[in-house]
Amino acid sequence: MSLARYIIxxxxxxxxxxxxxxxxxxxxISSAPGDPVQFIAGDIAIYNPDLAAYLRAKWGxxxxxxxxxxxxxxxxxxxxxxxxxxxxxxxxxxxxERLPVTLLLTVSANIMAFVIGVLLxxxxxxxxxxxxxxxxxxxxxxxxxxxxxxxxxxxxxxxAVDLKILPATGLIDLRNPKTGIWFYLDILYHSILPVxxxxxxxxxxxxKITRDTVIQQASEDYVTTYRAIGFSEDVIYRRYVFRNSIxxxxxxxxxxxxxxxxxxxxxxxxxGWPGVxxxxxDSISTRDYPVILGIFIIIASSVVLTNLIIDLLYAILDPRVxxxxx
Amino acid sequence: xxxxxxxxxxxxxxxxxxxxxxxxxLSIMIIIGVLAPYLPLPDFNATxxxxxxxxxxxxxxxxxxxxxxxxxxxxxxxxISLLAGFVAAGIASVIGIILGTIAGYYGGAVDIIISRIIxxxxxxxxxxxxxxxxxxxxSNIYLLMIIIGVxxxxxxxxxxxxxxxxxxxxxxxxxxxxxxxxxxxIIIKHILPVAIQPAIANSILLVGNAIxxxxxxxxLGLGDPNYPSxxxxxxxxxxxxxxAWWISVFPGIFLVATVLGLNFLGDALYRILTPRISNIRx
Numbered sequence: 001m002s003l004a005r006y007i008i009x010x011x012x013x014x015x016x017x018x019x020x021x022x023x024x025x026x027x028x029i030s031s032a033p034g035d036p037v038q039f040i041a042g043d044i045a046i047y048n049p050d051l052a053a054y055l056r057a058k059w060g061x062x063x064x065x066x067x068x069x070x071x072x073x074x075x076x077x078x079x080x081x082x083x084x085x086x087x088x089x090x091x092x093x094x095x096x097e098r099l100p101v102t103l104l105l106t107v108s109a110n111i112m113a114f115v116i117g118v119l120l121x122x123x124x125x126x127x128x129x130x131x132x133x134x135x136x137x138x139x140x141x142x143x144x145x146x147x148x149x150x151x152x153x154x155x156x157x158x159x160a161v162d163l164k165i166l167p168a169t170g171l172i173d174l175r176n177p178k179t180g181i182w183f184y185l186d187i188l189y190h191s192i193l194p195v196x197x198x199x200x201x202x203x204x205x206x207x208k209i210t211r212d213t214v215i216q217q218a219s220e221d222y223v224t225t226y227r228a229i230g231f232s233e234d235v236i237y238r239r240y241v242f243r244n245s246i247x248x249x250x251x252x253x254x255x256x257x258x259x260x261x262x263x264x265x266x267x268x269x270x271x272g273w274p275g276v277x278x279x280x281x282d283s284i285s286t287r288d289y290p291v292i293l294g295i296f297i298i299i300a301s302s303v304v305l306t307n308l309i310i311d312l313l314y315a316i317l318d319p320r321v322x323x324x325x326x
Numbered sequence: 327x328x329x330x331x332x333x334x335x336x337x338x339x340x341x342x343x344x345x346x347x348x349x350x351x352l353s354i355m356i357i358i359g360v361l362a363p364y365l366p367l368p369d370f371n372a373t374x375x376x377x378x379x380x381x382x383x384x385x386x387x388x389x390x391x392x393x394x395x396x397x398x399x400x401x402x403x404x405x406i407s408l409l410a411g412f413v414a415a416g417i418a419s420v421i422g423i424i425l426g427t428i429a430g431y432y433g434g435a436v437d438i439i440i441s442r443i444i445x446x447x448x449x450x451x452x453x454x455x456x457x458x459x460x461x462x463x464x465s466n467i468y469l470l471m472i473i474i475g476v477x478x479x480x481x482x483x484x485x486x487x488x489x490x491x492x493x494x495x496x497x498x499x500x501x502x503x504x505x506x507x508x509x510x511x512i513i514i515k516h517i518l519p520v521a522i523q524p525a526i527a528n529s530i531l532l533v534g535n536a537i538x539x540x541x542x543x544x545x546l547g548l549g550d551p552n553y554p555s556x557x558x559x560x561x562x563x564x565x566x567x568x569x570a571w572w573i574s575v576f577p578g579i580f581l582v583a584t585v586l587g588l589n590f591l592g593d594a595l596y597r598i599l600t601p602r603i604s605n606i607r608x
Contacts, residue, residue: 017442017445017446017449020442020446021446021449021450024446024450025450025455028455028458028459028462029458029462032462032463141344141586141589141590141593142582142586144589145534145582145585145586145588145589146582146585147538147541147542147545147557147560147578147581147582149542149545149560150541150545150560150574150578150581150582153560153564153567153574153578154575154578156567157567157568157571157575161567161568258449259451262451262454265453265454265457265546266542266545266546269545269546270564280454281457281546284454284457284458284461285461292458295454296450296451296454299450299451299454300449300450300451303449303450304449307449
């Protein structure tokens with residue numbers, strides 16, 4: 001298969017997967033027993049049938065399911081994710097408003113976790129079986145087993161409630177709003193705790209895979225050969241083993257980046273971080289279906305596209321991939 | 327023969343540092359959970375004490391915002407969280423093993439369909455799907471177990487598929503086919519006993535994963551309000567972290583310890599049951 005044909009076929013596969021995801025989500029959400037109209041039109045006590053009927057017609061909820069699905073799909077293809085029931089604003093605007101805030105949290109945490117995790121993983125692998133390796137391994141097991149929200153609460157208790165050196169919640173200091181450069185520094189200041197929490201939770205992902213890969217690489221024949229030639233351990237590791245071990249963690253990094261737009265809903269919830277994750281949680285609790293669907297589509301597309309890019313990079317770098325996938 | 331294999335695996339586990347730590351922690355938690363109804367504790371929902379009593383001899387872990395004894399709630403929490411974890415992981419493992427085996431054994435169109443489904447599960451945020459389902463269909467602990475089970479099976483399926491694809495090429499499978507054994511018999515008698523080990527190790531990791539997901543859902547207020555799972559206890563304590571830290575801290579310690587034990591155990595099992603993991607990974 002030629003590279004061009006491979007790219008085209010992977011591209012259409014990706015589109016197909018996104019389409020399936022939209023349909024599945026649409027069906028799950030539409031089959032829900034609850035009625036979104038009731039959330040807006042109010043309780044039975046103050047329920048106004050005329051208003052409910054008006055809203056139902058306005059949102060097309062009086063049409064059969066397949067017809068709604070078709071309308072929705074055509075709209076999505078045109079880049080229109082519909083209007084929020086609750087905010088009466090285009091869904092895409094609601095998401096784009098919160099996306100930078102979420103990316104600040106997830107992207108910076110992912111990058112820091114990658115750097116720290118890979119460095120610790122390489123270090124651990126070189127000291128395999130030693131005290132520092134055992135310590136790091138157990139520490140990573142702990143972080144892997146800790147729920148993000150609980151770690152967030154503990155850090156908040158310690159640094160915000162007890163020591164009072166960091167703000168507990170929010171994106172900016174609402175009581176004392178800053179301007180200019182101080183506005184951004186304020187955001188940075190508020191992001192310390194959530195970013196630290198997310199970084200700590202994500203480190204084990206990179207630590208484990210790096211350590212495993214380096215250990216496996218270090219047992220390869222070429223390492224023995226280089227040792228026999230007389231290369232120093234530092235040179236062998238830095239120049240050869242590390243370079244051969246970096247692909248798996250980089251792949252994980254890429255895949256994880258795809259999920260970055262999903263935010264870290266649990267951590268956003270702990271720290272009152274006004275990101276996409278929180279928007280999703282709020283939309284779920286208020287049955288704001290267009291927003292839920294819109295966010296799912298954005299997440300799925302971002303993950304699928306990241307995977308596609310990773311696959312294509314592989315195909316370009318390593319011709320064997322194209323042959324295997326046939 | 328299966329029993330002997332079990333004893334042998336257990337012996338190896340006890341010799342492994344992480345395996346031993348995992349078994350110890352998990353056994354303690356399971357014993358606590360099983361014995362919960364027989365321990366001399368106040369009822370976990372009885373609001374009969376003062377509110378916000380700090381940890382003290384009468385209430386080793388303090389009381390919560392409604393005046394309920396936290397020790398009793400945390401111990402009952404072990405029962406709820408472990409039950410939820412094991413049932414959900416059980417559901418996920420059964421689905422994953424069956425679908426993975428079918429895909430790996432039959433190949434062709436069946437494999438393509440199942441693999442695509444697995445692929446879709448890997449790109450959708452399953453936690454949010456679980457969240458949406460829990461929000462839509464109500465917060466019932468049994469429903470949560472099913473929801474977690476049906477959203478976490480793909481990893482098992484992928485492992486199982488890869489394993490079966492390797493094992494089905496072995497000569498003795500060919501021989502079994504030659505003497506006319508049917509597919510079901512070949513799969514159950516000849517393939518699964520050889521291929522299932524990594525899926526078993528994975529199912530232990532799934533238990534920890536399921537406990538974490540249940541905790542996450544409960545923390546967002548979607549847990550079953552009638553049962554004090556650890557996630558729910560942390561959720562209940564969050565508004566009071568500046569005045570009554572113990573309500574959120576203690577359940578969290580139990581939760582982390584349990585999941586840590588499960589991860590130790592699952593990881594050790596993986597190493598013991600699949601000595602050359604790198605060859606088997608997809």
